[in-house]
Amino acid sequence: xxxxxxxxxxxxxxxxxxxxxxxxxxxxxxxxxxxxxxxxxxxxxxxxxxxxxxxxxxxxxxxxxxxxxxxxxxxxxxxxxxxxxxxxxxxxxxxxxxxxxxxxxxxxxxxxxxxxxxxxxxxxxxxxxxxxxxxxxxxxxxxxxxxxxxxxxxxxxxxxxxxxxxxxxxxxxxxxxxxxxxxxxxxxxxxxxxxxxxxxxxxxxxxxxxxxxxxxxxxxxxxxxxxxxxxxxxxxxxxxxxxxxxxxxxxxxxxxxxxxxxxxxxxxxxxxxxxxxxxxxxxxxxxxxxxxxxxxxxxxxxxxxxxxxxxxxxxxxxxxxxxxxxxxxxxxxxxxxxxxxxxxxxxxxxxxxxxxxxxxxxxxxxxxxxxxxxxxxxxxxxxxxxxxxxxxxxxxxxxxxxxxxxxxxxxxxxxxxxxxxxxxxxxxxxxxxxxxxxxxxxxxxxxxxxxxxxxxxxxxxxxxxxxxxxxxxxxxxxxxxxxxxxxxxxxxxxxxxxxxxxxxxxxxxxxxxxxxxxxxx
Amino acid sequence: xxxxxxxxxxxxxxxxxxxxxxxxxxxxxxxxxxxxxxxxxxxxxxxxxxxxxxxxxxxxxxxxxxxxxxxxxxxxxxxxxxxxxxxxxxxxxxxxxxxxxxxxxxx
Numbered sequence: 001x002x003x004x005x006x007x008x009x010x011x012x013x014x015x016x017x018x019x020x021x022x023x024x025x026x027x028x029x030x031x032x033x034x035x036x037x038x039x040x041x042x043x044x045x046x047x048x049x050x051x052x053x054x055x056x057x058x059x060x061x062x063x064x065x066x067x068x069x070x071x072x073x074x075x076x077x078x079x080x081x082x083x084x085x086x087x088x089x090x091x092x093x094x095x096x097x098x099x100x101x102x103x104x105x106x107x108x109x110x111x112x113x114x115x116x117x118x119x120x121x122x123x124x125x126x127x128x129x130x131x132x133x134x135x136x137x138x139x140x141x142x143x144x145x146x147x148x149x150x151x152x153x154x155x156x157x158x159x160x161x162x163x164x165x166x167x168x169x170x171x172x173x174x175x176x177x178x179x180x181x182x183x184x185x186x187x188x189x190x191x192x193x194x195x196x197x198x199x200x201x202x203x204x205x206x207x208x209x210x211x212x213x214x215x216x217x218x219x220x221x222x223x224x225x226x227x228x229x230x231x232x233x234x235x236x237x238x239x240x241x242x243x244x245x246x247x248x249x250x251x252x253x254x255x256x257x258x259x260x261x262x263x264x265x266x267x268x269x270x271x272x273x274x275x276x277x278x279x280x281x282x283x284x285x286x287x288x289x290x291x292x293x294x295x296x297x298x299x300x301x302x303x304x305x306x307x308x309x310x311x312x313x314x315x316x317x318x319x320x321x322x323x324x325x326x327x328x329x330x331x332x333x334x335x336x337x338x339x340x341x342x343x344x345x346x347x348x349x350x351x352x353x354x355x356x357x358x359x360x361x362x363x364x365x366x367x368x369x370x371x372x373x374x375x376x377x378x379x380x381x382x383x384x385x386x387x388x389x390x391x392x393x394x395x396x397x398x399x400x401x402x403x404x405x406x407x408x409x410x411x412x413x414x415x416x417x418x419x420x421x422x423x424x425x426x427x428x429x430x431x432x433x434x435x436x437x438x439x440x441x442x443x444x445x446x447x448x449x450x451x452x453x454x455x456x457x458x459x460x461x462x463x464x465x466x467x468x469x470x471x472x473x474x475x476x477x478x479x480x481x482x483x484x485x486x487x488x489x490x491x492x493x494x495x496x497x498x499x500x501x502x503x504x505x506x507x508x509x510x511x512x513x514x515x516x517x518x519x520x521x
Numbered sequence: 522x523x524x525x526x527x528x529x530x531x532x533x534x535x536x537x538x539x540x541x542x543x544x545x546x547x548x549x550x551x552x553x554x555x556x557x558x559x560x561x562x563x564x565x566x567x568x569x570x571x572x573x574x575x576x577x578x579x580x581x582x583x584x585x586x587x588x589x590x591x592x593x594x595x596x597x598x599x600x601x602x603x604x605x606x607x608x609x610x611x612x613x614x615x616x617x618x619x620x621x622x623x624x625x626x627x628x
Contacts, residue, residue, distance in 0.1 A: 336542055370537050375553075437536070438537025440539075
């Protein structure tokens, strides 16, 4: 008799487990799930499945219960407290992940919900693996009051501690408003999806009441605005599947943590379609797409752009050279002549710091005519924003390889990882023009009196511009001073960079002791 | 593939010359600098006019309250930036005003 009872007990217990598990896994139930899908969104579990290698997800804390006591919350059951956490694999490499479940109390963040997130963050930090957070939440769980705010604070603190230690990725797949936006803002890369992502500090209603502006959610903080105008987000996808593909691709370029080097892939030659000589226009006044130059340099012509839609006058992204991940920065003459302005400076500086933190060598392609003039730039603080580029490059101790393609004028020349900011290798194409100013500007100043006093000032201006161009608009003056290590034909660029990467592999550079620097934030 | 053959570049004048390039939407939408006219007192923040304290023809001294603007849950005294006369009052008590909206004109 006793034995039979034990067996029954075992069966019951197993049955109870599956029953509990399936109830919790149903999230907010069929109705809420249908609503989620009707709005074009995947469920939290579908998202995790789409992000990770098939079958690789292991969940933590499925049976965590919420801590709300007031306003009738004590009797309510919230499956998994509205957030799914755990670890899984991306191309066989471990990552930690959490996904807020909008079907459970609108994905609202209560105390235990936050504790599940901070637990998986702590885990990622300790194990040295990337953390990926999928945000889809109405915000703080108001019934839990200040405990909900405490939860956010704990997340932000960990985001800051983890910064530069493990790659942190945020995915915005629904609303992410108010204080909640600050977790993504503290992470390294933010992914958004058209028509689904919404980020703002204060929503359209508050904006209308307080400021009197009428603006839709999409226009105020939709995906496009975030990637194009605000620059808060780094990657834009048309749908969720595309977004998860982008995340997997990004992760493939990154190391698991700052304790490791990024995985080296099998080297591949660039595609035949990208022949560097054919990409350079004969007329030096015609801009080229610097991304094509990048594609002519990196393995398989595979260049994965970061912040593609923001400040297009600068280009940042990842590629591989002879299998090794590099961070590429380039001035993009196709837009705004490739000037540095506030947005481009922010974009470059942040990218450089990410690469430095994670040991990713930097390749900088220089084609810069200078800074963007204008009251909006000066009043917007282009001085302090521009200074971030100088700071980031000077601070970076990873291998720094610079190629000057065409223009390198004035402060822009210094800022774009010049020899003076301790580039390890500076190459210049024969088409490089390294000078304190462009010929037109310089001639107007140096030869002002000759030009003004000439019978034909315009003719004299042309003569003097040519004189200056012949003398200074080339790489040889800088090469004569040793500021350029080698003038190379464009066709040898990839081989030169590959060599530089080999030489710099075990680079060591001493820095003065300090707690941390004070960059011009 | 290469966009370099594309025609119709815009021209951008910089310190170092004029360059063929494309302009970004953000650049095109930038606001040109507007010289401030101290005689036109504008709302620095959006809000509701709680009280108007002057009428056209009133002599005012620098620092006198022209009106009270309720904004961000505070009653803000909007002061005259100069000694002069009120030429026109452009907002009424109870009126909701946007940022930058002229409130009082002085002379």
